Amino acid sequence: MHGGIQDFTAKGIYNVLSAICDLTAAIPVRMPSLTSVTLDFYPSDRYIPPIAPLLRSLPQLSKIALPSFTDVSPILLALKSSTKLQRLCFNSGTPYNKAVEETWRQLGDSIFTAVEDLYIRVRQYSSIYPFFQEHPLQNLRVLTVLTIQNEEPSSVRNLFQIIPTFSPNLVELKVSYSHESEFFEISVTPPEDEIVTFADFRAVLACPNITRFTLLHAYPLGLTDSDVEEIAIAWPRLRTLRLCNEGYLRRHWRLSSKPTLHALFTLIRHCPELEEVGLFMDTKPLSSATLASLANTDTEFAMLKKLFLQGSPPERQDTYRLAMSLSQFCHPSCTLEWMEWNFTVDEEMTHSWRMVEEMLAASTVPPTAR
Incomplete structure (x- = not known):
């Protein structure tokens, strides 16, 4: 006994x-x-x-x-x-x-x-x-x-229509795809009707208490800035938002609409407790005028501690402006992650991301200095 x-x-x-x-x-x-x-x-x-x-x-x-x-x-x-x-x-x-x-x-x-x-x-x-x-x-x-x-958009939509009734008081929700199971069966160029969009999971916004939300599909999600804004408004207590999967292949980059850095700004403006974000996005830097506006704003920004980005890699001439853009959102100790490829053709992309990471670490303004 x-x-x-x-x-x-x-x-x-x-x-x-x-x-x-x-x-x-x-x-x-x-x-x-x-x-x-x-x-x-x-x-x-x-x-x-x-x-x-x-x-x-x-x-x-x-x-x-x-x-x-x-x-x-x-x-x-x-x-x-x-x-x-x-x-x-x-x-x-x-x-x-x-x-x-x-x-x-x-x-x-x-x-x-x-x-x-x-x-x-x-x-x-x-x-x-x-x-x-x-x-x-x-x-x-x-x-x-x-x-x-690998689920079709209609199956994703059905699931997210059921969840608010099944568990209306959810705080954390993760819906994920185990890409290793069918990795080699994933289409190189999936048709548009296989791309999951915001309309396919919008119904879950009926769960008002969400603080951590993850949706990982076999393919990148088709999202816009306005989609991300709707998520941010619905879930003001959001702490984690993960809408991209590290299993994606580079060849999928241009297959779906992508939110911009403006979406990241919107998230932080509406969700002051936000700590972790993962998005498949357009990484074009914010304009100089937008950066100046953000620097002078009294908005109390959340301080991101982990940022995972996928999408179009930064051009080398844009690395400084991208780092300056991200410095408006990120905690000084923020971990910046991206998809790092092992192929020679991607060495330049990896170098660009590392430049952004180094400049971001050097330029991020501590919260007490804002």
């Missing part, structure tokens, strides 16, 4: 059904007071029959991390009445090509009443529609949805 143990993790050495059966039988007897369980092994659905009763037998569990089984319905059914469970994750021990494909629609009312954090890796967004549509979670604050399939 190890009644004092509260956290337990089992890794891949249990990838044998008989071993998992022995393990799940022993845990409630030897560790009845567990509050956290992580099962980190291959997501074979054969393991679900012994795992579901185990989870039901541990009423104090507040954190559970499980593999992304193909059908998680038995797990959801076993846990639905828990009043202690706060975090539920379906992602541990999962190979890149394995993900949840089925969830249960009929679980009843008043389920998962204490869950605040849900992380689920799915094959496609439609895999979670049955659960999301029928079982709103009013107390959910953090939601992460990771898909291993």
